Amino acid sequence: MKLDQIETPAALIDIARMQRNIARMQGHMNTLGVAFRPHVKTTKCIDVVRAQIAAGARGVTVSTLKEAEAFFASGVDDILYAVSMAPSKLPRALALRRQGCNLKLVVDNPTAASAIAAYGDQHGETFEVWIEVDTDGHRSGITPEQDTLLEVGRILHENGVKVGGVMTHAGSSYELDTPEALAALAEQERAGCVRAAQRLREAGIACPAVSVGSTPTALAATQLEGVTEVRAGVYVLFDLVMHNIGVCALDDIALSVLATVIGHQADKGWAILDAGWMAMSRDRGTSKQSHDFGYGQPCLLNGTPLPGYVVSGANQEHGILSPIVENADAADDVTQRFPIGMKLRILPNHACATGAQFPEYHAVAPDGNSVEWRRFQGW
Amino acid sequence: MKLDQIETPAALIDIARMQRNIARMQGHMNTLGVAFRPHVKTTKCIDVVRAQIAAGARGVTVSTLKEAEAFFASGVDDILYAVSMAPSKLPRALALRRQGCNLKLVVDNPTAASAIAAYGDQHGETFEVWIEVDTDGHRSGITPEQDTLLEVGRILHENGVKVGGVMTHAGSSYELDTPEALAALAEQERAGCVRAAQRLREAGIACPAVSVGSTPTALAATQLEGVTEVRAGVYVLFDLVMHNIGVCALDDIALSVLATVIGHQADKGWAILDAGWMAMSRDRGTSKQSHDFGYGQPCLLNGTPLPGYVVSGANQEHGILSPIVENADAADDVTQRFPIGMKLRILPNHACATGAQFPEYHAVAPDGNSVEWRRFQGW
Structure with missing residues (x-):
């Protein structure tokens, strides 16, 4: 269908721009030597996600279990559900894992950690959980030096749950608009998350994944030592907020x-x-x-x-x-x-x-x- | 299903409150002696619309042709599409009318009026069009005294289109928060729309319907002389904006x-x-x-x-x-x-x-x- 035949209003994706945005982010991640796990909440669209995976993405990040279910049904099996787990949602997570989905959950508090451990024990399932780290105070997570970090790690580790890693999202990057400030926040995000992983490992808890990211910090990062993967979502389409932040034209x-x-x-x-x-x-x-x-x-x-x-x-x-x-x-x-x-x-x-x-x-x-x-x- | 079994997040409608809101608005319209045509863009939900019709509503107002198609398929056949007609959407309007839907279109400019007349002539269809009147300067419509009002009326009337009425929406009521200001705007909305109808009739153009409304002005109106029907949407559920305006608890x-x-x-x-x-x-x-x-x-x-x-x-x-x-x-x-x-x-x-x-x-x-x-x- 040609543009002038589409009924209005309609949401258009310029495929060439999208592919350029995907190539730019994936290329930057390749240069930095880290894996890239796009946040697919931006589009909730398998056609877009296939383009991201074709360019080199490893797994996806989701914001809802419906996204996890839909993308798993479309053949994506490495999925990080990046919102702190509500215990009442565990049956859906269990169903996904039993179907063969490598679903990773996230927690930032002892109550949810205990609930996952108990539910896993009850159903004979070894859940994988990543601990959310707060590196900029804007929303959720445990700060790297808090005692709660190790408490949550131990609850999981000692009760049959695999601690798969730590993850953080420096969402305060949306409030910045200079390259210097973004680069500084990217380093703060990296350092805080790596520090949290280090503390868990020193406590005897394996913590293989160190996952960071937001579109502005991902693009601003110049070195990601200790980080294993980056997450970002809106980069695939960009928008006027990102333009004002200074990360796209x-x-x-x-x-x-x-x-x-x-x-x-x-x-x-x-x-x-x-x-x-x-x-x-x-x-x-x-x-x-x-x-x-x-x-x-x-x-x-x-x-x-x-x-x-x-x-x-x-x-x-x-x-x-x-x-x-x-x-x-x-x-x-x-x-x-x-x-x-x-x-x-x-x-x-x-x-x-x-x-x-x-x-x-x-x-x-x-x-x-x-x-x-x-x-x-x-x- | 009980409340504590519903997965979150979820949108809940309290049926008893909704029925009370419907009864309040319909009762007020009955007292004022006018028909009521709810704007169903608020819920886009046939279950809600059936409750509105059961309480006495006559026809519905929609904001999109998709609403018109969906509600017509569910048995509602008196439909006002209250957004100025884009000529490119005429094939869908024609299809609805040919299926027996009493669909009324809206225009506020000569170009769209001419396009409807030409398309109707081309397809042997007598469209019904209501002219949008601007009574508070907040958005669309022709002010009651503008020459364009009669120009649009004549284009329609002289080219085989039925001028079904005039309609206005005093959306600036959302900026008010005292009963006095709302009552004054309700009267301004009424008087402006009645005046526009009068001018059309004086020019020999029948104008049976005089349709006004927004939730705040509908509830604030104390007399609606010359008005045949009122439209309102959000009253069915209400919200915090309406609470601040002062029309609901x-x-x-x-x-x-x-x-x-x-x-x-x-x-x-x-x-x-x-x-x-x-x-x-x-x-x-x-x-x-x-x-x-x-x-x-x-x-x-x-x-x-x-x-x-x-x-x-x-x-x-x-x-x-x-x-x-x-x-x-x-x-x-x-x-x-x-x-x-x-x-x-x-x-x-x-x-x-x-x-x-x-x-x-x-x-x-x-x-x-x-x-x-x-x-x-x-x-």
Whole structure:
């Protein structure tokens, strides 16, 4: 299907940009001498994941058990479920392992560790668990020097659970925007996670994997001594938040929302689009960054950005495209520049959030033809 | 299924609250002597829509053609598609009408009006179109006194299209929070829409329907002279934005997200939930209102709100529950008050956005048993 035949709103993936992003990340990881385990929560799409694996990824990271189940059903068997385990979800984890999935769980507290040990014992299953390490204080995990680290390690190790490694995610990298700050955080993430592994090993607990990553720190890292693998998700498509952080150019962004002009408020300089927040998502991740892109950056159908314009507002199925600087010409211009029926591509703030609004991507090849790539929803 | 058997995160509808909300709105419309046409974009769920129709609703309002197709397939045949028509979508509208759906389209500009007339002529179909009126400047529509109103009316009327009525949506009501301001806007919405109908009729264009509404103005209206029907959507579930506007109590909110405590950062007073923004949505609609509820208001499993706490932050699958006022006790308290595995219900900022994150609702009856109500996604 050609671009102008796709009904709007639609989520487009530019295949050439996506492949370039995959090659860039995998190449950087190869240079640093570490394995790469992409976080597939960004796309929840087997077609994208197959491209990541074909480029050299080893295993995947997931954020839900539904992702684990779906990707295992599609032939991916090395899966890290990177959210601290809720004991009530153990039956689904057991079912996956019994089907042959090499599923690794994550914990950051003694209660969940004990629950996994007890459940494994009860069902004769040796679970593999990675311990989550907190290297930047932004969310979950145990800091490398906390006593709880060894407590959790011992609960697992002494009760028949395999401690497969430690993992950390320096999500505070999303708040930075200079190469120096990103490189410093990448080193902090590396050092903290390696230190946690060292403490476990000194306590007699094998800790083979040392897993770090976020898209900004993965790209900023210059040496990863002691690290065995890196995880990152949004790099595969990139978005305006990543652009503001400084890790991609606008023309690296592989996801856009195809939209149609459906109206105007000429006196205000507005064109109304059929892509509102249901299509763009409510993510306003650029609102506190150096450049606020509103609900997205409009581009022509061929991908050329229109830097003087932004999607400044959104209702459920209406987006408001308006000039960034209000000027006297805008009112005259908008109906001619953006006539009814014109199609535009809107670059999103956050690829993970925008993609989740759609049941499928339209993957566009360099020749302009597209195919449908399904993605899934829910838990 | 009982509440404690439902896997988290999950979207719960409290059936008794929903029925109370439906009865309240329908009763108010009956008192005002107007028909009620609920906007079903809020739930995209036939089980909810059947309850609205059973209570007296006449027809539905939709925001996408997919909603029109899905609800028509479920037996609803009086449908207003309340987004200005993109000419490229006319084949789907034609298909619906040919199947017997009484689908009404909306336009606010001459180009789309001409396109509908030409397409109808080409295919021998008499489309019904309602003209969108702008009564508060917040988005789309033609203001009542603009020449364009009659121009669009004539294009339709003189080219074989039935002008079924005028419609308006005073969406700026979401920015208000006093009964006086809401009542004034309801009157402005009514008067503007009635005036537009009057101008069309004076120009010899029949305009049978005069349709107004948003949840806040619908509930605030005290007289609707000249209006034939009202539309509203979110009233069926309500949410924290509506609570801040002042049109519902916390215990009217029928939608909540069931979540499990999966971790803590005790020194910060945080409990980590398995409901992040993928479950709550990225909607931060209360951020500029009188009370900022973060990503949601935590409640006990029985529905009792915990007013000292809020979901203050969210990543894709992690929510951060924290005390509103930081105090010395919080750190000691959080692990005991919210132990690992505890389930909570989180009231959302915006029911339309939160519901859209889920493939289904779990509809909970007063006896605590729940059934699954499917909802759909996409366009």
